[in-house]
Amino acid sequence: MLRPADITQLCEIIAGSGGPFRLRGGGSKDAIGSPTDAAVIDMRGFAGVVDYDPPELVLTVRAGTPLAEIQALVAGEGQMLAFEPFDHAALLGGTPGLATIGGVIASGVAGPARLSRGAARDHLLGFTGVSGRGERFVAGAKVVKNVTGYDLPKLITGSWGRLVAITELTLKVLPAPRARTTLLARGLDPVAAAAAMARAMGSAAEVSAAAHLPAWEGGAVTALRLDGFPASIRARAETLHRLIDGLEPLEDDAPLWDAVRDAAPLPRDKPLWRIIVPGRNAPALIAALPGAEWLFDWAGGLVWLASDADPQAIRIAAANAGGHAMLIRADAAMRAAVPALHPQPAPLAALETKVRRAFDPAGLFETGRF
Amino acid sequence: MSLCMPEPDAGVLARRREIVAAMRAIVPGEGVIDHPDGLRAYEADGLTAYRQPPLVVVLPETTEQVARVLAWCHANRVKVVPRGAGTSLSGGALPLADGVLLGLSKLNRILDIDYADRIAVVQPGVTNLAITRAVEEQGFYYAPDPSSQIACSIGGNVAENAGGVHCLKYGLTTNNVLGVELVTIEGEVLRLGGRGLESAGLDLLGLVVGSEGLLGVVTEVTVRILPRPQTARALLIGFAEIETAGQCVAEVIAAGIIPAGMEMMDRAAIHAAEAFVHAGYPLDVEALLIVELDGPEGECAHLIGEIEAIARSNGAVSIRASASDAERASFWAGRKAAFPAAGRISPDYYCMDGTIPRRRLPDVLRRMGVLSEQYGLRVINVFHAGDGNLHPMILYDANQPGELETAEAFGADILRLCVEVGGVLTGEHGVGVEKRDLMPVMFSPVDLAQQQRVKCAFDPELLLNPGKMFPELHRCAELGRMHVHGGAVPFPELPRF
Numbered sequence: 001m002l003r004p005a006d007i008t009q010l011c012e013i014i015a016g017s018g019g020p021f022r023l024r025g026g027g028s029k030d031a032i033g034s035p036t037d038a039a040v041i042d043m044r045g046f047a048g049v050v051d052y053d054p055p056e057l058v059l060t061v062r063a064g065t066p067l068a069e070i071q072a073l074v075a076g077e078g079q080m081l082a083f084e085p086f087d088h089a090a091l092l093g094g095t096p097g098l099a100t101i102g103g104v105i106a107s108g109v110a111g112p113a114r115l116s117r118g119a120a121r122d123h124l125l126g127f128t129g130v131s132g133r134g135e136r137f138v139a140g141a142k143v144v145k146n147v148t149g150y151d152l153p154k155l156i157t158g159s160w161g162r163l164v165a166i167t168e169l170t171l172k173v174l175p176a177p178r179a180r181t182t183l184l185a186r187g188l189d190p191v192a193a194a195a196a197m198a199r200a201m202g203s204a205a206e207v208s209a210a211a212h213l214p215a216w217e218g219g220a221v222t223a224l225r226l227d228g229f230p231a232s233i234r235a236r237a238e239t240l241h242r243l244i245d246g247l248e249p250l251e252d253d254a255p256l257w258d259a260v261r262d263a264a265p266l267p268r269d270k271p272l273w274r275i276i277v278p279g280r281n282a283p284a285l286i287a288a289l290p291g292a293e294w295l296f297d298w299a300g301g302l303v304w305l306a307s308d309a310d311p312q313a314i315r316i317a318a319a320n321a322g323g324h325a326m327l328i329r330a331d332a333a334m335r336a337a338v339p340a341l342h343p344q345p346a347p348l349a350a351l352e353t354k355v356r357r358a359f360d361p362a363g364l365f366e367t368g369r370f
Numbered sequence: 371m372s373l374c375m376p377e378p379d380a381g382v383l384a385r386r387r388e389i390v391a392a393m394r395a396i397v398p399g400e401g402v403i404d405h406p407d408g409l410r411a412y413e414a415d416g417l418t419a420y421r422q423p424p425l426v427v428v429l430p431e432t433t434e435q436v437a438r439v440l441a442w443c444h445a446n447r448v449k450v451v452p453r454g455a456g457t458s459l460s461g462g463a464l465p466l467a468d469g470v471l472l473g474l475s476k477l478n479r480i481l482d483i484d485y486a487d488r489i490a491v492v493q494p495g496v497t498n499l500a501i502t503r504a505v506e507e508q509g510f511y512y513a514p515d516p517s518s519q520i521a522c523s524i525g526g527n528v529a530e531n532a533g534g535v536h537c538l539k540y541g542l543t544t545n546n547v548l549g550v551e552l553v554t555i556e557g558e559v560l561r562l563g564g565r566g567l568e569s570a571g572l573d574l575l576g577l578v579v580g581s582e583g584l585l586g587v588v589t590e591v592t593v594r595i596l597p598r599p600q601t602a603r604a605l606l607i608g609f610a611e612i613e614t615a616g617q618c619v620a621e622v623i624a625a626g627i628i629p630a631g632m633e634m635m636d637r638a639a640i641h642a643a644e645a646f647v648h649a650g651y652p653l654d655v656e657a658l659l660i661v662e663l664d665g666p667e668g669e670c671a672h673l674i675g676e677i678e679a680i681a682r683s684n685g686a687v688s689i690r691a692s693a694s695d696a697e698r699a700s701f702w703a704g705r706k707a708a709f710p711a712a713g714r715i716s717p718d719y720y721c722m723d724g725t726i727p728r729r730r731l732p733d734v735l736r737r738m739g740v741l742s743e744q745y746g747l748r749v750i751n752v753f754h755a756g757d758g759n760l761h762p763m764i765l766y767d768a769n770q771p772g773e774l775e776t777a778e779a780f781g782a783d784i785l786r787l788c789v790e791v792g793g794v795l796t797g798e799h800g801v802g803v804e805k806r807d808l809m810p811v812m813f814s815p816v817d818l819a820q821q822q823r824v825k826c827a828f829d830p831e832l833l834l835n836p837g838k839m840f841p842e843l844h845r846c847a848e849l850g851r852m853h854v855h856g857g858a859v860p861f862p863e864l865p866r867f
Contacts, residue, residue: 053727053729054624055620055621055623055624055728055729056727056728056729056758057623058727078626108568108573114567115567118541118545119567119568121573121576122541122544122545131820135816135820136816137814137816137817137820138813138814138817139817139820139821141725141793141794141812142727142792143725143726143727143757143758143792143793143794143797144538144725144757144758145533145537145538145542145725145754145757145758145759145797145798146725146794146796146797147530147531147533147542147580147796147797147798147799147800147801148794148795148796148801148805148809148812149801149809149812149813149817149818149821149839150577150580150581150821150824150825151531151544151576151577151579151580151581152577152820152821152824154544154573154575154576154577154579155572155573155574155576155577155824157573157576158568158572158573159572159573163572174628175623175625175626175627175628176626178626195486198485198486198487198488201488201597202485202486202488202509202510202597203597204509204597204598204599204600204665204666206599206665228665228669229669229672229673231668231669231672232665232666232668232669232672234668235666235667235668235669236666239600239666276566276567276568276570277566278484278487278489278564278565278566279486279487280484280486280487298567301566301567302567322564322565322566323564323566324566324570326570341570341571342570342571344570344571347558347560348560348561348562348571348574349571351554351560351574351827351828352571352572352574354827354828355572355574355577355824355827356572357827358820358823358824358826358827359820359823361850
């Protein structure tokens with residue numbers, strides 16, 4: 001394993017004669033993608049906070065800094081990373097606390113609040129990194145509003161280490177809500193649940209997260225989360241009560257939202273898929289895949305699905321529903337055979353390849369993992 | 371005028387008749403304009419100091435026509451400048467003498483509205499405000515609201531990643547677009563993103579938004595629409611010093627409040643606006659804050675109380691809270707009229723768009739005052755205080771020889787100052803031609819070469835909107851070989867324009 005201590009060493013490694021290289025933070029998502037024996041560049045040498053000025057809503061950190069450390073830091077100032085990034089240890093197995101912020105950004109991790117507050121890509125303002133050419137470059141900036149040059153921060157978010165070795169990141173942070181409440185509807189079928197979530201999202205209640213679990217403590221629950229100022233939450237809860245019958249408050253809602261985020265209720269012995277669809281199509285998607293176990297997050301826009309059905313059938317069902325399916329958890333043999341990322345139409349795949357070559361002309365970051 | 375565009379290709383100019391005929395074969399009837407009078411209507415966008423009639427104007431009505439136009443131009447090595455409504459303040463749609471101007475205004479239909487998934491699918495020529503108009507009866511709206519929203523098109527908003535006064539809470543265009551149909555310079559029609567919240571694969575959608583028409587032509591846009599908040603209220607707060615106004619903004623945000631809008635005006639802007647629209651602004655203050663809250667009535671009332679307390683503790687000399695929508699509109703009237711108000715007190719004005727870390731505001735305004743004296747030109751300031759996006763307006767008279775150049779030099783110094791204090795050249799107007807030559811202030815040659823390589827992945831012959839965004843035109847083959855050492859650019863002989 002290569003562990004550069006600074007950018008100069010990182011440039012030397014990449015510009016040297018080796019490769020391909022797998023860029024790695026804490027390794028919390030090692031179990032995603034095709035197994036590969038590519039040389040690992042451990043990015044944890046780039047650690048620590050560079051600048052944090054809470055009223056500016058901007059945080060600059062080195063990419064190898066543990067996510068948990070950053071979340072504790074901003075929480076201490078009453079702030080948060082609004083896209084709810086999380087550690088994949090619960091989802092994939094492994095030691096909690098290893099996930100780094102660079103890994104979070106490289107894989108575009110976002111939790112239930114992504115529905116209302118945006119994804120990782122919406123909160124990355126700028127970065128410094130080293131391209132596959134072994135050159136250090138910067139893009140974006142360290143202020144919350146900027147359109148100078150191409151928005152490369154969006155492009156590198158979720159690029160899974162195939163464009164750039166990120167060494168430093170500037171993130172937008174936001175005030176953490178002072179209070180939160182979750183309301184539950186019980187016993188809805190998937191169609192009724194999707195409709196109820198759409199009604200809630202279309203109201204002025206400003207629902208921050210909406211999920212549906214078909215089996216949670218003995219029955220189906222549809223959960224609607226409100227966060228903000230206490231007076232406001234009360235008013236918005238009343239709006240929801242007028243809209244949806246039989247809502248009841250859930251005391252201590254953290255276990256439920258953690259379970260949604262980690263797809264915890266789904267069986268661990270079947271391949272786990274993360275399927276993005278327009279929310280209204282989520283019920284049709286699961287109807288097309290009988291026998292699968294599933295839950296809805298993002299008001300149906302994210303379907304976690306555990307199934308040992310034919311991967312091709314799952315991807316066709318996802319595409320028919322207007323979406324795409326990523327393989328998140330499976331045994332090594334299946335991961336070697338089934339690409340983790342949903343294959344793109346040929347013209348788009350060709351363009352993606354050209355964009356990757358623009359950063360990495362020799363394919364040093366192409367490890368076969370994706 | 372201090373900016374130059376690439377030298378027109380004499381060979382292309384000589385083929386003008388053939389090019390017009392080829393365009394007419396693709397877009398029949400009045401969709402091709404080649405008469406000099408007709409071309410003049412397209413010679414400038416919102417950056418009116420720069421004018422250049424295009425070779426020919428083409429106004430396609432279908433995606434297929436767009437694709438055929440681009441494919442023909444690609445095959446025949448003819449440059450293309452895409453144009454939406456032509457409201458760009460950075461010259462993003464400035465035509466080229468040897469280029470086709472591809473106007474998207476006839477692609478102006480709303481294709482689908484889905485309230486369950488809260489999206490609207492529209493063609494690029496639909497205006498920003500027309501999206502809100504189409505969905506407001508159902509209680510929805512489209513959040514980004516650039517000041518030109520009556521006129522500007524959503525396609526142009528996508529190209530420029532347009533903002534507005536509500537960005538801090540609701541984001542820019544890029545945070546409100548889920549998918550586009552993009553036609554490449556080869557004429558290939560691609561779909562990036564869709565109706566779901568994430569794209570598969572690389573986030574090319576995020577790359578294309580804000581790419582200023584250099585990567586492809588957008589022929590369809592899927593946007594998120596939001597439920598209209600139940601109420602909106604505003605505060606009008608006057609301060610005796612810029613510093614205390616800035617401190618008030620910082621403390622509002624530190625208190626965990628993200629207002630829907632938070633605008634600041636300096637003394638000169640207050641006086642210009644008040645003289646123009648009689649908004650009832652206090653005239654004995656150095657800085658005026660407009661803070662807008664939206665949400666449930668109880669939330670707005672609660673936050674207004676909190677902000678009033680913060681303002682008082684920072685020595686606010688006047689505080690008014692709107693009691694009605696009419697009063698709220700009157701608070702905004704002066705701010706929204708700031709540009710025409712500047713036009714009223716000066717023959718011409720030049721609007722800048724830098725962003726700075728908010729904490730540097732007093733320092734930046736002080737130094738801007740010094741520059742104002744040095745250049746002998748007045749400047750008035752309005753600014754999106756929540757996100758640090760400054761809009762200094764430099765007042766000048768284009769009829770006085772040399773004054774435009776002086777205004778441009780002053781503006782460039784303001785933007786250098788923004789970068790020096792940790793900010794950027796443009797917060798929402800785009801680089802275009804206007805800030806193109808300042809890009810090296812913010813980015814090193816390596817940074818710029820990397821961005822240009824991305825351009826090359828989409829458009830290796832540099833046919834789409836050349837002369838915008840990048841200060842130098844590197845041929846893509848050279849960029850592929852180029853290694854930049856110690857910040858020195860190789861190929862110094864390449865044309866700089």
